Amino acid sequence: MKRLGDFLNMESFDLALLEEVWSEQDFQHLRQKLLPTYPAAHYFRSGIIGSGLCVFSKHPIQEFTQHVYTLNGYPYMIHHGDWFCGKAVGLLVLHLSGLVLNVYVTHLHAEYNRQKDIYLTHRVAQAWELAQFIQCVSLGLTGEVGWDQGLRGGQGPTYRRAELVREECLPHRPGSPSHTSKKADVVLLCGDLNLHPKDLGCRLLKEWTGLHDAYLETRDFKGSEEGCTMVPENCYVNQRELEPFPFGIRIDYVLYKAVSGFYISCKTLRTTTGHDPHSGSPLSDHEALMATLCVRHSPPQHTPSPTHGPEGSQLISVLKEAWRELDLGVAQARWWATFASYVIGLGLLLLAFLCALAAGGGVREVAILLWTPSVGLLLGAGAVYLFHMQEAKGLSGARAELQHVLGRAREAQDSGPESQPALLLGQQEGDGTEEQ
Amino acid sequence: MKRLGDFLNMESFDLALLEEVWSEQDFQHLRQKLLPTYPAAHYFRSGIIGSGLCVFSKHPIQEFTQHVYTLNGYPYMIHHGDWFCGKAVGLLVLHLSGLVLNVYVTHLHAEYNRQKDIYLTHRVAQAWELAQFIQCVSLGLTGEVGWDQGLRGGQGPTYRRAELVREECLPHRPGSPSHTSKKADVVLLCGDLNLHPKDLGCRLLKEWTGLHDAYLETRDFKGSEEGCTMVPENCYVNQRELEPFPFGIRIDYVLYKAVSGFYISCKTLRTTTGHDPHSGSPLSDHEALMATLCVRHSPPQHTPSPTHGPEGSQLISVLKEAWRELDLGVAQARWWATFASYVIGLGLLLLAFLCALAAGGGVREVAILLWTPSVGLLLGAGAVYLFHMQEAKGLSGARAELQHVLGRAREAQDSGPESQPALLLGQQEGDGTEEQ
Numbered sequence: 061m062k063r064l065g066d067f068l069n070m071e072s073f074d075l076a077l078l079e080e081v082w083s084e085q086d087f088q089h090l091r092q093k094l095l096p097t098y099p100a101a102h103y104f105r106s107g108i109i110g111s112g113l114c115v116f117s118k119h120p121i122q123e124f125t126q127h128v129y130t131l132n133g134y135p136y137m138i139h140h141g142d143w144f145c146g147k148a149v150g151l152l153v154l155h156l157s158g159l160v161l162n163v164y165v166t167h168l169h170a171e172y173n174r175q176k177d178i179y180l181t182h183r184v185a186q187a188w189e190l191a192q193f194i195q196c197v198s199l200g201l202t203g204e205v206g207w208d209q210g211l212r213g214g215q216g217p218t219y220r221r222a223e224l225v226r227e228e229c230l231p232h233r234p235g236s237p238s239h240t241s242k243k244a245d246v247v248l249l250c251g252d253l254n255l256h257p258k259d260l261g262c263r264l265l266k267e268w269t270g271l272h273d274a275y276l277e278t279r280d281f282k283g284s285e286e287g288c289t290m291v292p293e294n295c296y297v298n299q300r301e302l303e304p305f306p307f308g309i310r311i312d313y314v315l316y317k318a319v320s321g322f323y324i325s326c327k328t329l330r331t332t333t334g335h336d337p338h339s340g341s342p343l344s345d346h347e348a349l350m351a352t353l354c355v356r357h358s359p360p361q362h363t364p365s366p367t368h369g370p371e372g373s374q375l376i377s378v379l380k381e382a383w384r385e386l387d388l389g390v391a392q393a394r395w396w397a398t399f400a401s402y403v404i405g406l407g408l409l410l411l412a413f414l415c416a417l418a419a420g421g422g423v424r425e426v427a428i429l430l431w432t433p434s435v436g437l438l439l440g441a442g443a444v445y446l447f448h449m450q451e452a453k454g455l456s457g458a459r460a461e462l463q464h465v466l467g468r469a470r471e472a473q474d475s476g477p478e479s480q481p482a483l484l485l486g487q488q489e490g491d492g493t494e495e496q
Numbered sequence: 497m498k499r500l501g502d503f504l505n506m507e508s509f510d511l512a513l514l515e516e517v518w519s520e521q522d523f524q525h526l527r528q529k530l531l532p533t534y535p536a537a538h539y540f541r542s543g544i545i546g547s548g549l550c551v552f553s554k555h556p557i558q559e560f561t562q563h564v565y566t567l568n569g570y571p572y573m574i575h576h577g578d579w580f581c582g583k584a585v586g587l588l589v590l591h592l593s594g595l596v597l598n599v600y601v602t603h604l605h606a607e608y609n610r611q612k613d614i615y616l617t618h619r620v621a622q623a624w625e626l627a628q629f630i631q632c633v634s635l636g637l638t639g640e641v642g643w644d645q646g647l648r649g650g651q652g653p654t655y656r657r658a659e660l661v662r663e664e665c666l667p668h669r670p671g672s673p674s675h676t677s678k679k680a681d682v683v684l685l686c687g688d689l690n691l692h693p694k695d696l697g698c699r700l701l702k703e704w705t706g707l708h709d710a711y712l713e714t715r716d717f718k719g720s721e722e723g724c725t726m727v728p729e730n731c732y733v734n735q736r737e738l739e740p741f742p743f744g745i746r747i748d749y750v751l752y753k754a755v756s757g758f759y760i761s762c763k764t765l766r767t768t769t770g771h772d773p774h775s776g777s778p779l780s781d782h783e784a785l786m787a788t789l790c791v792r793h794s795p796p797q798h799t800p801s802p803t804h805g806p807e808g809s810q811l812i813s814v815l816k817e818a819w820r821e822l823d824l825g826v827a828q829a830r831w832w833a834t835f836a837s838y839v840i841g842l843g844l845l846l847l848a849f850l851c852a853l854a855a856g857g858g859v860r861e862v863a864i865l866l867w868t869p870s871v872g873l874l875l876g877a878g879a880v881y882l883f884h885m886q887e888a889k890g891l892s893g894a895r896a897e898l899q900h901v902l903g904r905a906r907e908a909q910d911s912g913p914e915s916q917p918a919l920l921l922g923q924q925e926g927d928g929t930e931e932q
Contacts, residue, residue, distance in 0.1 A: 102896070102900075103896075104893065105889040105890070105892050105893040105896065106566065106889055106890065106893060107886055107889060108882050108885045108886045108889065110889060121900070122904075123900070123901075124897065124900065125628050125632060125897060126893060127563065128566055130542070130564055144882075146886065146889065151632070192561050196561060196587070196632070196633045197632045197633055243679060424861070425860070425861060425864065428861065428864050428865050429864050429867075431865075431867070431868045432867045432868045432871050435868050435871075435872065436871065436875075439872075439875065446544050446580075449544045450543055450544045450582065453541040453542055453543060453544065453546060453582070454541070454542065456541050457540065457541040457542060457562065460538070460539075460541065461560065461561060464538075464557070464559070464560065465559075468558075
């Protein structure tokens, strides 16, 4: 923490966004240390441990708020701990040289086993919730907005903690009153997404929000091979996990977008390369991302209707893929709830049997001794049942949103000039399609 | 459900927003029945039971999403059940005659005992989260927006379930492209807030969002005395709970706001009066609210800076009151967490003692018999500890948001032309004030 504070003070960024600051005391310590350079700061509190998200800014923070993800792993996976953090997305609103800048910082559920990833559905649901939150708050949830985006596929390799973002060259926009109800001019999303660039969640997020990836956009990148943010050179990284990826993985991102009338680009992007920028052991297990962004005025552009083009199909295809993943998740959550309800039934039978044994004498002591585990089994199964019921509701809520968006995308395609064949979802959507 | 369906079909509203539809089967039943009149529908899924929120619309729903409240009662208050519902706010975006309409439907935590309301803090936190969500999504979270609102105090009497809203006279707005990123033209919030008009949560919501109360605004009201939505005439209502309120209570609302350039008014407001509109037993324990709203073009108005006026002080005073309530809640949540940690310690000692007894023979059977309750105590206290830690985090997150907003309100007042004396929050804010 001491060295991280020194580093942030020395670099003097406009904005520093951190994840995995689990202790509020650590935040307070950093806050005191950084006060002269970064007068504004905020710690996003949620869950039992805390979201781990915090931010330090050279410029006043106008507003902030947060959205906690509905689904975030399983409470009984205590050794993974994600559930206890209450992972969230934090939003800051900054006014810079007359621009309204909405900055999002987030940390999605970790991936502990890429081959058999039990958290995949939750991460896809989180990516969707994140995309919807950004869309709602910054980009305008007005029905058509999904279709006027600069759509990009996730391509190229990989990145990751202590994202450091520097903004400059923000031009002054004269005469724009900032006290009227308006959307953001610039949207910035930074964070540890725990998603590789080609992963479903990452593609869904980019396609649905139209956010651009600084690593893929910039012409001036310096840092780790292929922009990786978790690299084998870092001594805190588990080398065995990175075996299939010789350069490392890119799972931390700086993503951005400007509304019509503005143009944003990434002038430079830097990462640390497995150790402290000035020698010594690294400041984190993830590499820091440092971006210099440039926002300029631009003439309002003609926005074509990409639903009818290849990008539209790309959006539809990623929406369909996400829908299928969530559908699978709903089925799985219901299976677990059903399984838990059978265990409850068995536990009740066992308890009744033990009571009868205890009353009848004989193996009384053994029967009484077994009460504790059987009551434990019953309570545990009850908790698992409730949890998975809630998981099924959460997933089917997200699935219904995707279903709706897909329906509208298909309508738009059908009514399009090329009149492409309707993209039907197939029978497996039966229980969702009846909904508007 | 059959009679509710008949009623909705016969009345043929533009939009019908329901709460407490706990069963998804009931929703599907209604959906089938209402399909010819209301082609669009959505059920908001969340929690274990479900949010109970659903909507039927004559017009296509462009987008929908939901936000589940961070705090919503206690899981161990099983007989109250609110925690299991995952109470939420649902958002629908409609395009009507060229207008973008954002409709919110919600249901806040119930009030079971007004004299000793253990859920007060949670309801205030929900009201704040609701206000922030509306502000973010529809009204523009751009720093200054808090101060350009038509501020109104909650005054006058009372209303309540199955809010039914009819919109008409929506003028066509020519040439406004709806596929660009923009905020809503009209914001509508309907729901069972479980708040009396003068309750802190209600005042906070109205002051912070600038939403207007249809009952207080309309010139043409017909229905129950003082607009009550829970009345003693209703046979499903607990008469004893309503004893202090001879006319009943007003806890269901239709609230609205239009952006500059539009003007919204409530032409007529109706409520049912304790029984089915056509005789017979009532359709719900709450009275239905039926509003006819009218949206017109209006010249953009000059917005004064109310922070310096009496309304600004009113906003500051309600923000301060809410801050204090949340601060109290944080202290209480921490007290419970500390208490639970002592119980955990005691439970561990007891368990060790029982193990020693069982090993030593003598009262072995009794010792083993007591294992089950002591392990139960331990697990229960552990759960209570975790829950209240999470409650404290959630409440202090909301408190930090209020703190920030208050700081900015004070700055605005201090720099105002009248230069009013600074409204300082006093010493009790110590642990929050150091934050930006």
